[in-house]
Amino acid sequence: MRRLRQFAAMALAILLTGCGYNGIQTRDQAVSAAWAEVLSQYQRRADLIPNIVNSVKGETNFEQETLTRVVEARAKATSIQVTPELANDPAALQKFQQAQGELSTALSRLLVVSENYPNLKSNQGFQDLRAELEGTENRIAIARNRYIKAVQEYNSFIRQVPQNLTALAFGFKEKPQFTVEDERALAKPPTVDFGAAKK
Numbered sequence: 563m564r565r566l567r568q569f570a571a572m573a574l575a576i577l578l579t580g581c582g583y584n585g586i587q588t589r590d591q592a593v594s595a596a597w598a599e600v601l602s603q604y605q606r607r608a609d610l611i612p613n614i615v616n617s618v619k620g621e622t623n624f625e626q627e628t629l630t631r632v633v634e635a636r637a638k639a640t641s642i643q644v645t646p647e648l649a650n651d652p653a654a655l656q657k658f659q660q661a662q663g664e665l666s667t668a669l670s671r672l673l674v675v676s677e678n679y680p681n682l683k684s685n686q687g688f689q690d691l692r693a694e695l696e697g698t699e700n701r702i703a704i705a706r707n708r709y710i711k712a713v714q715e716y717n718s719f720i721r722q723v724p725q726n727l728t729a730l731a732f733g734f735k736e737k738p739q740f741t742v743e744d745e746r747a748l749a750k751p752p753t754v755d756f757g758a759a760k761k
């Protein structure tokens with residue numbers, strides 16, 4: 563009886579190896595790691611915003627509407643409950659993308675408007691924050707692209723034979739992807755000239 567169990571365990575291990583189960587697991591973990599990096603970079607950006615807003619608040623007559631939009635967009639983006647399941651739910655992922663896109667737009671507007679204020683342009687603290695924000699936006703774009711690639715590899719892998727049968731048997735489903743329209747809007751830093759921040 564014991565030998566029969568050992569034989570069954572060995573046969574199952576060989577079967578699972580040949581059917582792509584381990585490959586599915588590996589790619590699923592790669593998607594999870596890439597998603598965690600996307601979230602980390604978005605959190606980094608969210609953490610920078612209060613400092614940027616506070617440095618701008620000190621500028622006399624700065625456009626309050628612009629500041630308000632940034633604060634509201636950040637609140638909306640950070641109010642979305644981020645769980646591991648969010649990346650597997652197309653509607654939740656789209657809502658998350660939309661909130662992050664609105665925040666990108668509000669930040670772009672704030673930085674464009676700040677160009678009209680000489681005191682901000684000469685404020686080294688504000689310029690350092692701008693440079694840090696630029697770096698964060700670049701990290702977001704890189705993390706998003708890695709996530710897109712990981713999801714693409716996972717989705718392609720589970721469609722192939724014999725992995726498609728294994729995926730069906732174990733309930734592995736395709737993962738939703740960032741939409742192409744949002745990818746164009748969000749996968750690049752805001753269109754702001756940061757050259758002044760580096761002088």
